[in-house]
Amino acid sequence: MNFKVAVRRKDRLIRDRRKDVYIDQIILKEPAICSKCNAVYSNGRWTWKISKQAVTKTTCPACRRISDNYPAGYVEIKGKFYLLHSTDILNLINNVERLEKTERPLERIISISESNDKTVITTTGIHIARRIGEALSRSYQGNYNFQYADGEKSIRVFWERDK
Ligand SMILES: [Zn+2]
Numbered sequence: 001m002n003f004k005v006a007v008r009r010k011d012r013l014i015r016d017r018r019k020d021v022y023i024d025q026i027i028l029k030e031p032a033i034c035s036k037c038n039a040v041y042s043n044g045r046w047t048w049k050i051s052k053q054a055v056t057k058t059t060c061p062a063c064r065r066i067s068d069n070y071p072a073g074y075v076e077i078k079g080k081f082y083l084l085h086s087t088d089i090l091n092l093i094n095n096v097e098r099l100e101k102t103e104r105p106l107e108r109i110i111s112i113s114e115s116n117d118k119t120v121i122t123t124t125g126i127h128i129a130r131r132i133g134e135a136l137s138r139s140y141q142g143n144y145n146f147q148y149a150d151g152e153k154s155i156r157v158f159w160e161r162d163k
Contacts, residue, residue, distance in 0.1 A: 033055075062105065
């Protein structure tokens with residue numbers, strides 16, 4: 001217990017020292033609007049609410065991560081099961097994104113890349129990466145686990161099923 005508290009405190013120090021440009025927004029004059037995706041920043045959070053007063057133009061952290069190709073989340077899918085059911089699995093993953101993005105504008109998929117031995121999905125947020133892992137595990141069982149890194153600012157999710 002004590003150990004965990006100590007670790008968390010250390011993380012916070014690191015985070016304070018090295019400001020995360022994708023999370024700690026430059027102080028924006030609210031409401032602000034992302035000129036790429038039209039997400040609105042108001043009362044300290046991003047929403048899809050339309051705001052006529054949003055005159056400050058900016059680029060939201062999700063759009064910046066997408067254009068920099070700098071993911072916060074990685075989901076790695078392995079095993080033969082994927083090869084046999086990739087259409088259903090990708091539908092499930094896209095549904096997770098649709099739901100997640102509606103509630104949290106900064107949680108999106110950046111890319112899905114398939115190779116012979118694995119499929120990797122990169123995301124703009126850590127929340128959606130976990131949601132994808134949970135949905136795979138709930139729908140198809142298999143082995144699911146995840147690991148935070150970088151003071152919980154990034155996450156790697158693993159899901160594997162062989163048959
Ligand atoms: Zn945006």
